[in-house]
Amino acid sequence: MKVYILTDMEGVSGVSRQEMVRPNEGGEHYQYGRKCLTEDINAAVAGAFDGGATEVVVNDGHGGGRHLILEDADPRAIYERPVSALDICPSLDESFSAMLMVGAHAMAGTLNGFLDHTQSSASWFNYYLNGEKHGEIGESAAIAGHFGVPLLMVTGDQAACDEAKRLYDTPVTVPVKVARGRMHAIIIHPQKARQMIREGAEQAMSFVGKHEPWILPKPITVRLELYRTDMADSMAGSDRITRIDARTVEMTVDSQLEIMKWA
Numbered sequence: 001m002k003v004y005i006l007t008d009m010e011g012v013s014g015v016s017r018q019e020m021v022r023p024n025e026g027g028e029h030y031q032y033g034r035k036c037l038t039e040d041i042n043a044a045v046a047g048a049f050d051g052g053a054t055e056v057v058v059n060d061g062h063g064g065g066r067h068l069i070l071e072d073a074d075p076r077a078i079y080e081r082p083v084s085a086l087d088i089c090p091s092l093d094e095s096f097s098a099m100l101m102v103g104a105h106a107m108a109g110t111l112n113g114f115l116d117h118t119q120s121s122a123s124w125f126n127y128y129l130n131g132e133k134h135g136e137i138g139e140s141a142a143i144a145g146h147f148g149v150p151l152l153m154v155t156g157d158q159a160a161c162d163e164a165k166r167l168y169d170t171p172v173t174v175p176v177k178v179a180r181g182r183m184h185a186i187i188i189h190p191q192k193a194r195q196m197i198r199e200g201a202e203q204a205m206s207f208v209g210k211h212e213p214w215i216l217p218k219p220i221t222v223r224l225e226l227y228r229t230d231m232a233d234s235m236a237g238s239d240r241i242t243r244i245d246a247r248t249v250e251m252t253v254d255s256q257l258e259i260m261k262w263a
């Protein structure tokens with residue numbers, strides 16, 4: 001049983017301030033964030049193996065990768081990172097039985113979502129698939145769904161877990177903190193959080209074969225509202241993209257793998 005673990009940093013246990021997820025300006029806070037990420041990953045990997053996984057691939061997915069501390073990560077897993085915005089999960093394919101998301105955050109515009117955003121916190125305002133607002137959990141569930149792989153666990157703040165339950169019926173969610181506004185989080189102790197993540201991942205394995213992947217009706221209408229009109233100006237040159245209004249662009253795709261194929 002092969003398990004794919006897609007990770008982000010904003011929803012990692014112990015991460016309670018923005019500096020912890022920012023390599024360029026985070027300093028010692030970022031280094032602590034890396035340690036927290038690595039320990040959450042180790043907990044999920046251990047839980048997956050506890051629950052019967054035979055192979056685990058971990059994707060260091062935050063901001064292009066290179067955040068987890070590989071030397072401290074569980075040697076039983078295999079590690080990779082996104083190749084590009086269009087190739088986020090390089091080795092994910094139909095041979096996997098489950099996707100687990102560790103360290104997830106809520107979509108842009110979520111009240112009390114810690115560091116809520118969808119892809120770019122500088123330019124993406126709202127993102128819709130077939131008319132419904134989604135965020136990065138949805139994008140990940142859709143990419144997994146393309147390969148027939150169900151999303152069986154999400155760990156992150158309470159808002160991310162609520163989003164996973166509400167939109168994708170994710171069977172196991174592990175809330176490790178509660179946000180007070182966008183920039184602050186009340187955290188549970190990381191040791192307790194990691195124990196919960198390990199137990200959650202083990203429990204998620206019991207849903208393999210019992211939970212459907214997320215399949216969208218095709219073709220898929222993908223709509224993106226940007227913050228400013230010039231951001232839409234710069235995307236509107238392609239034949240594939242329709243300008244809806246000053247700051248909104250839309251495209252239609254046939255595959256769940258193409259839901260971020262703006263270029």
Ligand SMILES: [Zn+2]
Nearest residue numbers: 008009062063
């Ligand atoms: Zn991130």
